[in-house]
Amino acid sequence: MRRLSGLGVLGALACATLATTAHAQTGSITGTITTTAKGLAPVRVTIDQKVCGHELPDHAIVVDGQGRLANAVVVLTGVKRAAAAEATITNDKCAFAPRVQIVRPNANVKTTSKDAVLHTTHAQTDSGRTLFNVALPIPGLTITKPIGAAGNVRLVCNTHPWMRGWMVVTDNAAAISAADGRFALDNIPPGTYELRIWHESLKSAPQKITVTAGKPTDLSVPMK
Numbered sequence: 659m660r661r662l663s664g665l666g667v668l669g670a671l672a673c674a675t676l677a678t679t680a681h682a683q684t685g686s687i688t689g690t691i692t693t694t695a696k697g698l699a700p701v702r703v704t705i706d707q708k709v710c711g712h713e714l715p716d717h718a719i720v721v722d723g724q725g726r727l728a729n730a731v732v733v734l735t736g737v738k739r740a741a742a743a744e745a746t747i748t749n750d751k752c753a754f755a756p757r758v759q760i761v762r763p764n765a766n767v768k769t770t771s772k773d774a775v776l777h778t779t780h781a782q783t784d785s786g787r788t789l790f791n792v793a794l795p796i797p798g799l800t801i802t803k804p805i806g807a808a809g810n811v812r813l814v815c816n817t818h819p820w821m822r823g824w825m826v827v828t829d830n831a832a833a834i835s836a837a838d839g840r841f842a843l844d845n846i847p848p849g850t851y852e853l854r855i856w857h858e859s860l861k862s863a864p865q866k867i868t869v870t871a872g873k874p875t876d877l878s879v880p881m882k
Contacts, residue, residue, distance in 0.1 A: 685869035687843040687853070689877035691730040691835040693860055695719055701820045703752070706775045710752035710818065717757050718822065718859045726839030727881060729758040731826045731856045734843055739831040744768065745805070747813060747823060749777040749794060754813050754823030758858070760832045761825045763808050770800040778816040781825070783809055791816070810856065824858055855879055 698716035720728040740762040748755045749771035761767065769779040771794040781789040781803070789811065790803040805811065805827055813823030826832065833841040848871045855862040860881035869875055 683871050684845045684847055685871055686874045687732075687734065687846060687867065687869060687877070688874055689732070689841055689879055690839045691727045691732075691841065691855065691857075691879050691881060692725045692839060693719075693721055693727045693881045694725060695721060695727075695860060695882070697721055703820070705818065706752065709773050709775045714751075714753060714820065716820075717753070720757075720837070722837065722839070726835075726837075727857070727860070728835055728837045728839065729857065730835040730839075730841075730860075730879075730881060731758060731760060732833050732835065732841050732843070732879075733826070733828055733854045733856065734831040734846065735852045735854060736849075737831040737843075737846060737851065738829055740829045741765070741832070745825070746770065747779055747825075749773055749779065749815070749821075752777075752815075752818050752821060754779075754815075754821055757822070758824045758826070758834055760834060761805055761811075761827050763806070763827055763829055765805050765827075766802050767805045767825070768800050768802050769794065770798070772797050776817050777821075780814045780816055781805070782812045782814065784812070822858070826856060853877075853879075855881065857881055 700713040701716050702713055703710045741760045744766045745761045747769040771777050777794045780791040792801045808827050811825040815821035831843050835841045846869045848869050850868045853865045853867050862881040
């Protein structure tokens with residue numbers, strides 16, 4: 659085992675001290691997104707059934723037996739924290755994967771397919787303006803396009819009308835609720851902020867929250 663020199667030990671201790679100090683000077687936001695809404699009936703497939711199957715789950719509302727909601731996007735306004743500079747959309751078994759993701763403004767978006775059928779990845783703003791519309795006639799083909807400015811982007815497939823995906827384009831701190839409805843935002847400077855929650859099918863009013871250094875702020879957020 660390699661032995662640390664005296665300076666090495668001091669350096670390691672200094673790094674640990676700085677990390678602890680930085681953590682003590684910031685706070686965190688955690689929470690659970692809930693709803694009384696129920697999951698939706700499967701989508702009936704009318705074309706390309708050999709690849710897509712005869713029905714597919716409708717992931718517009720993904721909720722567990724305790725009412726905990728997945729795929730809600732939590733955005734903390736006023737805290738800048740860009741997501742990755744590149745994102746990928748995969749057409750897989752006639753569905754977009756992932757269903758929902760967070761993307762920084764002007765990121766490069768790769769769109770690809772695993773399916774041996776013609777898919778299109780058609781990206782639109784909330785107003786219906788097309789950002790890009792690319793055809794993927796064979797599996798393994800990958801096309802890269804820029805996503806543009808902040809906002810919500812809807813993904814559709816012109817060939818398979820039930821397919822939906824979403825990209826929330828933001829440079830604010832953001833997180834997506836997991837299958838158990840939980841989300842977390844770490845290393846948030848102390849202060850009062852507005853928390854906005856987006857979901858493709860449900861709504862919730864913005865919330866004012868206060869973050870305290872060294873302490874978690876835990877929330878339960880219902881969506882209707």
